[in-house]
């Protein structure tokens with residue numbers, strides 16, 4: 001079939017967005033990714049400016065971060081920790097490490113530290129905590145340092161990163177097993193975590209999520225072990241001090257401050273790639289006066305990492321967005337054997353749906369690509385397996401909700417694809433930051449419908465401008481292929497619930513992005529029809545949902561939806577043998593996956 005001039009132009013445009021160029025048959029990459037998969041770690045972490053002069057730290061030489069060996073020679077780094085870091089392949093400090101390790105070790109003030117995604121913040125606080133733990137073996141039987149992270153997966157990752165340094169043979173022989181790192185997170189047996197405080201050596205470093213931590217801190221047998229706590233680290237501090245966790249964090253802080261009677265007291269370190277003024281303002285409630293700000297990002301600089309190539313694809317509805325993403329994955333997977341991508345979607349149901357369509361499509365096209373999903377409704381073992389699989393795979397796709405957006409460090413991710421909106425512009429920065437880590441570069445493509453595209457304006461607050469924008473073109477045969485697949489998926493999976501979840505999510509972010517709800521709903525209706533290959537159908541939701549959640553009158557709701565008695569519907573669906581996925585998340589739980597208190601608003605229940 002011949003392409004019209006217009007089709008051809010648009011077709012080239014969408015291919016260019018994906019780094020593709022050329023005829024329909026031959027896909028060539030215009031912007032090849034320079035991702036080398038060598039064992040040697042890249043130290044090309046560009047120094048950034050900030051309100052702390054690099055020369056103030058002993059870990060800088062001629063305005064650049066010094067080598068790990070020099071760090072030891074200059075008396076900052078412990079000899080044994082130096083050996084561990086060299087064994088792990090690290091040769092130089094990254095800028096945030098060079099700026100913050102010395103003040104964390106030597107000063108006593110609270111610190112607020114901002115550095116871009118993937119620049120090594122974990123070891124920036126990890127190295128001082130580990131050094132402290134091995135210098136002062138656990139004679140007092142007390143927890144020395146506490147790190148709080150917003151998700152379990154991130155807590156495990158921090159523990160693993162610390163363990164890599166701490167449990168190398170020469171270091172283990174030195175501390176003879178007396179330095180223990182313990183995680184306190186939900187989804188794992190509580191009794192096991194409690195038991196770790198009865199052992200001969202109690203944990204020196206605890207890594208926790210807020211909910212389980214608060215729960216365990218209520219135990220009178222455990223509390224005393226936190227009396228000598230020296231350092232409290234909030235990783236992803238803006239998330240922890242934002243809605244959802246704030247109250248828990250203040251409570252944890254109050255408990256710890258009351259317990260801590262030591263002369264110097266406990267100090268608090270806040271770390272993130274995004275720290276808005278409001279968060280810094282709020283943090284005063286928990287920080288001591290005189291807290292020092294170490295900012296490695298210039299106020300006029302984009303918050304996203306400079307090595308991320310960011311582009312936008314504009315579509316007319318979710319169906320086209322899904323097709324775009326699948327085309328990208330298929331083409332890249334065929335072209336690049338190192339292709340490793342994370343696809344973000346706004347709600348769990350949308351993640352499950354896209355994961356299902358993608359797998360069917362890969363199977364049908366006989367494309368061997370490791371694929372996993374990650375969201376808060378998976379059981380902990382499945383979630384761990386997804387993270388492990390994607391971390392270790394050479395090439396693959398992880399379809400994720402925002403639970404994978406912050407802090408997660410998967411090696412060599414070449415692409416981040418966002419279908420639809422993130423919860424806020426901060427999350428955009430964290431999502432795209434899953435690529436271009438540790439000195440590598442990467443590509444981030446955001447796929448938005450026209451009604452969603454108003455979101456882009458909010459990125460200006462973060463000094464982010466997306467210069468490459470492209471329009472979707474209905475590449476007929478590709479669309480056909482996807483709709484065939486989606487028709488089959490539909491039998492196993494309810495598209496109504498996907499549409500409902502997305503409508504609810506969008507309602508929650510409407511105000512922040514100034515979206516037009518009717519335009520959004522019209523687009524969702526159209527997508528529903530395209531997925532069903534039937535232009536007469538309407539998504540089914542309950543009148544209660546349309547009324548109470550979306551704020552629609554019956555008459556308006558009927559324009560978009562087929563109204564039904566949702567309770568009976570859902571029960572029927574969950575009983576259906578063809579329904580693979582159980583929708584536990586429809587029933588509000590007291591605490592969400594990571595210990596966040598569950599609010600009634602849909603906004604807080606989506607990932």
Ligand SMILES: Nc1ncnc2c1ncn2[C@@H]1O[C@H](COP(=O)(O)OP(=O)(O)OP(=O)(O)O)[C@@H](O)[C@H]1O
Nearest residue numbers: 042092093094117118119120121122273407409438
């Ligand atoms: N000095 C270093 N040289 C090279 N690579 C490093 C160095 N320090 C850390 N890395 C690697 O860089 C990657 C990113 O580090 P890390 O996860 O700590 O980033 P981050 O700043 O916490 O990112 P995010 O904001 O997304 O949480 C990791 O794979 C880590 O091992």
